Amino acid sequence: MTAKTTQATRETTPIPRVRKTAAPSPAVRDTCEIDYVDEVRVQRARQGVPDADAVATLAETFKMLGDPTRLRIVAALAAPDVGELCVCDLATLLDASASAVSHSLRALRHLRLVQFRRQGKIAYYRLDDAHVTQVIREGVRHVNAARSGHESASRAG
């Protein structure tokens, strides 16, 4: 994947540690004694962490893809030239019950990851998020590559 990671090099020299200002009673605290082992990097790291709401949203999306059934549904819909599939076909090709598929689709719909239309009795579902589509496609490609070829082609970040 050639992720251009601009990370700091390994620090071997000990960093001057910053002590906490007026440390609270040791029984209450569950973090360590030192305020920051490396204050500069903590500052940088802090900027990389979004606020609570954004983290919750992002985590929900990942969690949605963390279930095998939902992941397979999304992968099926993300396949080239598939576009849309009905609940029946999804249940058939995933070898799952229509109920389980419907429940999964409901969850995916709730997060706006899929979209659906009705045509008579049949409900056709399709993906509704380009980012997720891209992530899934790359993820599938990555996992397949890691299994067919030799393993780790992308260690380190």
Added chain:
Amino acid sequence: MTAKTTQATRETTPIPRVRKTAAPSPAVRDTCEIDYVDEVRVQRARQGVPDADAVATLAETFKMLGDPTRLRIVAALAAPDVGELCVCDLATLLDASASAVSHSLRALRHLRLVQFRRQGKIAYYRLDDAHVTQVIREGVRHVNAARSGHESASRAG
């Protein structure tokens, strides 16, 4: 994100449905009566779904990122020029207990998403998967963009 999605156009004309060959007793089956509503697309979809092991691996990775604490840890380590952080600093900047952070890091380590080195008492953790690093960075960027700017800039897949 401009995900170039090559999906089939919406099908408006009804598709000749393929009936199941010798349908089993209706009480046993939980899928629908029809074998395939759209056999061609099901074939394509099937190719997009990896085998069970690959799906499990991919799902585990997503599930790992689906927890807010672990996601924040990874996001912190994925920030530019951070490289590595110790458990103490992570606990401090995430406002979490050292125990919770250690447990989360253990899980991330188990999936080889992070790597660590020891220097005396301190354990320094860094990301160990370039794909995950990239996905996290793009995810953070996406969520931030969706929150600051107008909302859905990337509907449809």
Added chain:
DNA sequence: CGTTCACTTGAACAGTCGTTCATACGTCAA
């Protein structure tokens, strides 16, 4: 040594999750 500190780990608990089962809804054909 013995203490302190950063970190790890196991147990335990409350909360969440995904499935199945039964049922209900709306559509279509007869």
Added chain:
DNA sequence: TTGACGTATGAACGACTGTTCAAGTGAACG
């Protein structure tokens, strides 16, 4: 209208998850 069918949904159940708490490990230091 009646029945069949595709889908949706709520309840319920077992399984899992992430946290806290308490205890433990090994390194540094006096």
